[in-house]
Amino acid sequence: xxxxxxxxxxxxxxxxxxxxxxxxxxxxxxxxxxxxxxxxxxxxxxxxxxxxxxxxxxxxxxxxxxxxxxxxxxxxxxxxxxxxxxxxxxxxxxxxxxxxxxxxxxxxxxxxxxxxxxxxxxxxxxxxxxxxxxxxxxxxxxxxxxxxxxxxxxxxxxxxxxxxxxxxxxxxxxxxxxxxxxxxxxxxxxxxxxxxxxxxxxxxxxxxxxxxxx
Numbered sequence: 017x018x019x020x021x022x023x024x025x026x027x028x029x030x031x032x033x034x035x036x037x038x039x040x041x042x043x044x045x046x047x048x049x050x051x052x053x054x055x056x057x058x059x060x061x062x063x064x065x066x067x068x069x070x071x072x073x074x075x076x077x078x079x080x081x082x083x084x085x086x087x088x089x090x091x092x093x094x095x096x097x098x099x100x101x102x103x104x105x106x107x108x109x110x111x112x113x114x115x116x117x118x119x120x121x122x123x124x125x126x127x128x129x130x131x132x133x134x135x136x137x138x139x140x141x142x143x144x145x146x147x148x149x150x151x152x153x154x155x156x157x158x159x160x161x162x163x164x165x166x167x168x169x170x171x172x173x174x175x176x177x178x179x180x181x182x183x184x185x186x187x188x189x190x191x192x193x194x195x196x197x198x199x200x201x202x203x204x205x206x207x208x209x210x211x212x213x214x215x216x217x218x219x220x221x222x223x224x225x226x227x228x229x230x
Contacts (some may be wrong), residue, residue, distance in 0.1 A: 027075025065102035111167030
């Protein structure tokens, strides 16, 4: 049975993407790292068994680093627009818009290019009603829901903070779920994060893009 593998992403436009990588990286290098991260993530997702890959996208690919390459990769997936005010509501709406009837959802972002098809398949096959993948910075890198309607619990959860993971776990529990835990991964916010992730996944586009920053 297929599941919906939902990637929430934004176009890696220089000056807007991965700005915390600067000034170690230029704006163009930071956007290139973000683009490489998205492309490696798409490769892993598209190779995951039984996954129907849906990308909830925002931003202008025409202005993005490696925009044509990303557009070509996106043709292998289904693309839907992000909608809603605030990242919490964009996540809620993406979980409502992406799955087909009866499908569970595993949602990831574009900041963990070290994910593998095996890791994604294992996360999707967990038997709990929900799973959460903690990130080392206190956020989370993956959310799995057997019933995507439970994503409504994310409404009002503050995002991009060092307590986002803890608050998300609390919101899921208060919604009556019993979340299981996925492995902890490092996502990419700083250049130190990027270099650490590149060491874990040294053979992809991401590692090559990070190596260009001296």
